[in-house]
Amino acid sequence: MARVALFAPCYLALARPADAAAARAVLERLGDAVETVTGLCCGQPAFNAGARREARRVAAAAIRAVREFDAVVVPSGSCAAMAAHEWRTLFPQSARAADRAAAVREFTAYVASHPNLERVSFRLRGVVAYHDSCHARRELRLTEGVLGLLGRVDGLEVRRMRYEAECCGFGGAFCVKLPEVAAAMAAAKASDAAATGAHVIVSTDLSCLLHIEAAARGLGLQLEGWTVAELLARSLA
């Protein structure tokens, strides 16, 4: 039985902690011994803002906290990309940072390649639109994997957006620093999602979903965001 750390990203714990519980439920159904690691952050907000010293301090604490696990599962594409790629950038000399970075798996990628996946069945009737987060798509190349996983959910129809490759405009501190630009990007994304006819958007990243939901409210669109973890947990038979 694999010993797995479920690393609940800071913003997930803050904005929608139930999602960490959903991810945990899926991992446990797959037969893992899961320990939730919370109250930590991968370091991305500061890293993306250029504040490397602060990013190092925060990432070091996260790396310490996950030192004894076989796998570190992160239910967020952007946090997983940060840990998998940039922990090495922050600590180029550290063997432990490299080793922990190598142990990081984005939640959907981990589930999709889980040896017990065939024993679990997912069932949920409905229609969802798929939102590809930029980090999941371009840094981790997860798109096909996520769609394959969603394809296992019996009764679920997944619709793709016309401009799937475009960023929703969240970008962490980006949407705080340039709210007008970020809002225009989100409005375009929400319109694209609404054009699929679905009322629910599914993504690996809650951060994108919160941003798109806000834009959808502004446009009067009936759209809400579910993470893949939430959708899978709800579809466990």
Next chain:
Amino acid sequence: MSFRERSAAEIGAAQPEAILAPILRKLVEDSAAALAAMPPDAREAATQARAAAVANLEGLHAQLREALERRGVRYHRAATAAEAVGIVQHLLRRARRVAKSKSMVAEEIGLTRALRQRGIDVLETDIGEYVVDLEGRGPSHITAPALHLNRAHIRELLARAGHDVPDDGPQRLSRIVRDTVARFFEDCDAAITGANAVIASSGRIVIVENEGNVALGVSHPKLHIVVTGLEKVVADEAAALAVLQVLAPSATAQPLTAFTHVVGDPLPGQERHVVFVDNGRSTIAAEARYRDLLRCIRCGACMNACPVYRVAGGLSYGSVYMGPVGAVLSPLLWRDGRYADLPFASSLCGRCTEVCPVGIPLHRMLLELRADAAESGRTPTAERFAWRAWAAAFGGGRGRMAVAAGRWLWRAMRPLRRPRARDPRVLPPLDPIHSPARLAPGGPAGEPPPAPPLLRPPEPLIDAFCARAAALGAEVTETYAPQPGDRLVEAAAAVAATGSLLLTGEAADRRAILGAARVVVLVDAARIVPYPADLAPHLGTGDALILTGASRTADIEKQIVRGIHGSDRLTIVLRGTG
């Protein structure tokens, strides 16, 4: 003004996205298809050609200087913008009227304005540049300067400048500018052009364009001045062709531009000078983290694909270099802090890096520039303290507390997080959230994303060539019926993937081609090669011209108008097919 202020003003006033979104979204898809028609290793070959040049800038320049002077072309090198302007002013000391075609480096050094201050009458001869010059706010895109203007606005600008503008059709508007430019060329004293690559081994200058104004400039009877960046040097013809293979597909989704000039010796009686502008490029070449930026071929693919550019428009950047490459290049060229906020004008989505045909890791460079800004103390004080407090919480074991406090704040601020509705109607109340009932769709599926372009099996060369040439508006026949005003030339080679015709020596006489009522090119079927890169052995050693369709422009709302300087009629007579 900051990017924030400019972008907020642009979005509030002009809504650049309304014009840009349909154009750019189509362009990105068409560019991917145009690149797929090139050899599978096209991007890799272009990347290597540019990387090799950047690694050996000084060595290539030593070689280039000799090669140019052997041809009778004068080599100049300017360390700064002011020096470059000074050199050009000296060369133009006896000129009153100067025709200038598009050059980003000229924009960078403020050449047009400097020359006008000295009393020289400078005309922007590219249609987009001419219009942008009338507007006075500068180009909003590096390859399509007037992209932010719609036809109604352009009509108004032309009318205000004293033109008679009966309607706002792109054809009408393009031809009004064309006629003004053509008249100016008849008696101006000198021409200035840019360059896309300068070949170190042979001293030939490669310039791409669609309209024919560069053809007129290159063949100015007295004085032709090229202003270009130090980094534009490439080792040899093969490297230049490797760049050409990705340049037009990435920039405008064309296989090649209408005219690809390979400029050799000066014409009899003509003086030709090349001014290489350093202006900070040597400094960038010495920095390992940013050196790869000098690979840039100024295609603009990064801004075409950038979602920030799409919603904010090019003028929001406040720099002659906009979009992702502008956000990296501007603060590195101007180190006085005036563009220090541009590296933050990105959501770091990484699409710029993904589409760059020469493999520049643009979003990684944005991250590095942000780290530099923090190192040098440019972070605003409040933000600096916020990061410290955040690091103390999550790095010092108080993360749970921080999350609890944040959760409380998150809830308390919920009413503030609601964005102001764009729609003035009262919003419908939302259904109870996160209920499986929401999984019912509100309508049928919209348009799904297009399938990626299929890798086609190689078509027979002749058929492929005919199909491409016809798609560009050329007439393809097997019999030649002479007409008055024909310019009849024989192609040294032709390209199947792009429908292009290579003219060398006498056949490449640009004035004769532009002056013809119809250009007729004889093509021997045995001389059709698969890709532009295969033209290398056929390029000869002197002047060469690659024609790809007729003279055209798409500077107004990206609508193609054929026949700008030069005929819209191109006839290809194919021989030796039997």
